[in-house]
Amino acid sequence: MTAHAAVCGDVAVLVPAAGMGVRLGPGGPKALRLLGGEPLLVHAVRRLALAPSVGCIVVAAPADAVPFVEEMLAPVAPVTVVAGGATRQASVAAALAVVPVEFDIVLVHDAARALTPPELVESVAEAVRGGHGAVIPVLPVVDTIKRVSDSGVVVDTVERSSLRAVQTPQGFRRDVLVKAHEAAVDEHTDDAGLAERIGVAVQTVPGAEAAMKITRPFDLAVASLLL
Numbered sequence: 001m002t003a004h005a006a007v008c009g010d011v012a013v014l015v016p017a018a019g020m021g022v023r024l025g026p027g028g029p030k031a032l033r034l035l036g037g038e039p040l041l042v043h044a045v046r047r048l049a050l051a052p053s054v055g056c057i058v059v060a061a062p063a064d065a066v067p068f069v070e071e072m073l074a075p076v077a078p079v080t081v082v083a084g085g086a087t088r089q090a091s092v093a094a095a096l097a098v099v100p101v102e103f104d105i106v107l108v109h110d111a112a113r114a115l116t117p118p119e120l121v122e123s124v125a126e127a128v129r130g131g132h133g134a135v136i137p138v139l140p141v142v143d144t145i146k147r148v149s150d151s152g153v154v155v156d157t158v159e160r161s162s163l164r165a166v167q168t169p170q171g172f173r174r175d176v177l178v179k180a181h182e183a184a185v186d187e188h189t190d191d192a193g194l195a196e197r198i199g200v201a202v203q204t205v206p207g208a209e210a211a212m213k214i215t216r217p218f219d220l221a222v223a224s225l226l227l
């Protein structure tokens, strides 16, 4: 077996991977679905481990697959695997709870963004190190966006120039992420949303097309072409 990537940086990465992948269709939890013969989670963790900043990886796996995921990732990188929760937010909280005290910077990265380049991990980590409490990678929105009523009639066209599509990894000073999760009263689809709620300024950095989220079968087909 080849040696792991070193994984000796100052950043901990939480990898929520406990989702069921309903929108991808039947075939088991999304993080375990294959892309080019390997599970999405393997692709994601391998790329995280290649980022020099990363010193700790905690995966939140489907509760009934924890030993399986531990075994699956053992040849890829040193990781801690915990049971995820019923929501993404609960899975992130479960992973955050076991991060060793020495890590002051924590990133949260969806397993579903399996092809995220290590360079994006570095740029988010660097921005947190540079003094930002919360950092998200973003891309400009290319489609025209309209608000539509329940009956399907256009209400208005949203001004696009200030809109951004948000990716992961999202980076935080550890105390910011801990406080944001402690204060959470409702479900958010990303962690920066929780930080916004407690009044933390969220800094953006340029995202990467390859950090696309694999959500539907079409995305999996695109990802296999990118691979």
Ligand code: CTP
Binding pocket: 015, 016, 017, 018, 019, 020, 021, 022, 023, 024, 030, 031, 060, 084, 085, 086, 087, 088, 089, 091, 092, 110, 111, 112, 113, 213, 214, 215
């Ligand atoms: N996730 C998680 N725990 C949950 C739900 C989601 O760890 N209870 C993770 C997913 O595994 C994924 C990331 O959060 O890596 C983003 O979620 P999403 O893309 O919505 O994945 P799923 O929830 O698996 O997909 P779907 O919503 O289609 O069921």
Ligand code: MG
Binding pocket: 019
């Ligand atoms: Mg989901």
